[in-house]
Amino acid sequence: MNAKVDEVIERSVIANRLDTITKEMGCALEKSSRSPIFAEACDFACGICNGKGELVSQINGIPILAAAGTFSVQEVIKKYSGQIHDGDVFIINDPYQGGNHLPDIGIITPLFENGEILFYCVSRAHHGDIGGSVAGSYNPKATEIYQEGLRIPPIKLISRGRIIPEVQELILRNVRNPQMLQSDLWSQIGANNIGIARLRELLNHYSAYRIKETVEYLLNHAEELTLQAIKRIPDGEYTGEEWVDDDGFQANPIKIRVTVKVLEEKMTLDFSGTDSQVLGFVNSALVTSTSAAWIGALWALGSHIPRNSGAFRAISVVLPEGSLLNPADPAPVTLSTLTPASEIISAVFQALEPVACGQLPAGFGRYCGPSFYGIDPRNHEFYVGFAFCALGSGGGLEGRDGYPYMAPLSNYGGVRAPNIEVNEIQYPHLTLCHEFEMDSAGSGMWRGGPGIRYSLKFYGGNTTIVMFGDGMKIPPFGSSGGKPGSLNQVELTSAEEETIYLRSKEGARSLQSEEVLTIISSGGGGWGDPYQRDPELVRQDVRDGIISLLKARQDYGVVLTDKSIDQGETEK
Template identity: 35%
Template sequence: MTTTNYESSHRQLDPITFEVLRSSFVYTCERMSLVLKKSSFSPIIYDMEDFSTAIFDPNLELIGQAANCPVHIAAMHTSARASLERYPVNELSPDDVIILNDPYNGGTHTNDVTMTMPVFYDGELLGIAVTRAHWTDVGGGFDTHVTGEGLRLSPLKIYKGGKPNNDLINIISSNSRTPQYIEGDIQAQMGSLQAAKAELTRLADKYGVDKVRQGMREVLDYTQEMTKKAIRQIPDGEYNASDYIDSDGFTNDPVRVRVKLVVKGDRLELDFTGSDPVTIGPVNSPYANTVAAVYYSVKFFLNPDAPGNAGMYRQIDITIPEDTWLNPRWPAPTLACTTTTASKVASGIWLALAQAIPDAIVAPTYAESNWFTASASDPKTGESHIFSDLPAGGWGGTPTNDGMHVTTDPLGNSQNLSAEVAELMFPIRYNAFEMRTDSAGAGRYRGGVGVHLEIEFIGRGELIWMTCSRTIEGSPGVNGGLHSAQQRQLLKSPDGQIKTIGGLAEDGSWHSQILRDIPFQPGESFVFESTGGGGWGNPLERDSKLVAQDVLNDIVSREQAAKLYGVVLTDDFEVDEEATKLKRAEASIKS
């Protein structure tokens, strides 16, 4: 990364020292992530990588982060702030660690557990290390009251001077359906924090505390300047857009995000006035989660090469009215806030940006994590197991390329649960995980495709909950691009019969896409069909040879090639040029 063009009245470090420190802040977080991944007990952490690590300066401004879950990162400063308000730094000792997951006291949803540890050097506060991990189970589920979603931990000291608070750990373990993971995951997060301490101490030993702190200040200023420059490239104006979740699980009404994006000089304003009120179901998003969604969604278009830190936040103003579903009050449930709501906030912002920078925008993704948690009993031992998965979908088309296939939504760099790990640990069988034909939004550059997932329960099972959306319209396109296919949730019997349990059924009826307490008998399978990303540009302008290639690769069917792209193929997958020219001309006249 070049830093020679950066000018600031606050600059004191030479470019080489600045770059070494900047890189070291990122490396510190990468080492934290490696320790956490390698030492955790839960598959959702070590295999699916649903966690994040970050370091903050003494003023609680984000200094460095690893490439973990973007929806975690920008919300973690809220957790750290709540922790240090409860336990002020001057009352803490080295290796004291604070834990929390309370959505209304620094957290987002109860499964995301944050641990915060101040790092001292010669008795002075050098920085703050924070790690957040999604725990498999915290003893709750789908509810209309946040207390029903699991054990809530307001800031509590879980380590004092490096020694664990075993009484608290026992309470946490006793309130989880997966107690076998709890102690190991806590120790893994503690190990991650210790890695941060080691790296920051090493920097202070080498450069001195004053120079490290100066590096923290300058890296924030650097990102701020890069962000200012990026915002200036967007035309001034007001841009409005919206997106929605199909329902909150209790009513059949869509729940809408409404965003007004205002660009003025080098400042960006996001105003969510007009978004729907607090919902009965668990899609409400605490303020910290909504703000995190704003930051990661605009990061894509505000110089993504700039260091990821709070310098970007300085140029962004956010208005989120209270008592909307994007800024609720206790006790509104929040279970799906990170996995579903955050992605709709991001999609709404991308659709607004499509009006401002149409030639640079990317069409919305499938905009979900499609998170589900299920139980599965072992028919031989009777033991019950809990597992989760995050079946991905497609990203939207871009101004120059097609969208990526089966890739996690921008909200997180998490992975799906691998079939090998799942079948080794749980009494289930993965019968299918394959790309889904005709799931991508058509366009000059089409979206990426989603996936067809089929999980068979060997013993009795239950889909405890699932949060998703895009079951009514699919992912929207931009600049003339089309929507993708709808997502669907199905139950497959051993004889192959299919029953729709979420989304649009064959008879045209629609079933709520937020599921809970769905029983499965031995041999029955849960089938999920995720969608692709939206299309970019008019599909009639797509290179006909690329359409033929898509048909050959089972990404697009022959029928859709003719209907949406106006491309007619011969039996050997060659483009029938005359028939295609005629069909595209007819389609252009109709449009």
């Protein structure tokens, strides 16, 4: 009996140690990186895979990046079987060969023990520029992946501890800010090295056999938990649909349709019925689509299930070839980790909401904003930035209001909003406004989070913006009787106070002196009948500027005087 208890404790210690190692990798990456998208926004994920390329542990970073780590490692194993050596480091970003989209570069480092590969440490991070025809690599006018940037298939960057200079030079010659990219790649390599060092410490304490046995147990246990959760769902087929605004070339919405088929312990997410691939960059390659489907399903099945390859084994995903979610190479895919990844998750939510026992939120705001680039007049250096301070908000959930300022759903708060003052140091702009937008939250018994109004003015006269995103036509959905959230809106106001409205997907536009860019992001959808919301919570929302007196009356049936609730009118 004591031996059994000791075994359980030991497994728990090893499991928690693996999780701690991935967190330490993430901390190292954040603290050592140079670019704002790493150091400020933390747009990255770190993980550990076993020798088969199965994901064992991941940091709570960007979900859509972390879940995809297993694909990259398996592509390396497939290509380099028998040619992987101690001291090798691999690099990859090709969406059609184990990557998400081109700006997300994966660095993979194997750990050997007695000639056997026990683990791979993986860091995957979004780089500010990976070449292509638009700085920042979000190109809404791209019609093929070659226009989006440099494709890197699984390839060695370091061989037996020595950098391969030809590979490094080829990559750096194809980007606009090579010093920044090189520095951030070293940060990723360094984070992996810390992971390798900590794993070696673990191996010095426990035998390789014991650790391998524990890892296999962790994967099998996650699979068993997933199967048990699936079994609690009544057998049947559950259908959900979500829509992408457009692809930037044609104005028609694009359908994502999923049928979740449950039979005893089997769950299949079948995306047959999804529209065909499109011309623009909202296509999503197999890795991103599969990862998003897993995220949506596991969210519905419960937070008690570890997010590793054991859980993934239990969920089959069907993605028809030639569809929006499994396009043929070389379709452009750069927007995919935002849209349609978030909409894949949303479609799964809407399919499983009737059987999820209140675990699923209403719709999240979609990302919509510009990248911006130019020459900083203060130091005459090239810069590329993104409007991370314009994030939308989450949907309401049974028991709580939606979290503000953390959309889109595929990132789920993993991308941090940079500090405003730090942003103004890094880029030549001034922030004029950064606040919640009144009446943007979807009404409900539990309302959505409010959207954000973010205004900024660039100076220097050489700034170019490129609009990318979605959610100007399709709002975040309401759930269980809740109302939808608001739509995204982007305005450009001239010095003469003339305002034009930008589309969600627009090519390069040069800003004129004194022009002000304003982004109004989506509020999340509401959950439950708004008339069931506690009138005191409605009063507090009016006091806090989240909703107006008119909204309180029209959507919630709550009538307020200057100081209190008018009980008689509210009862009516």
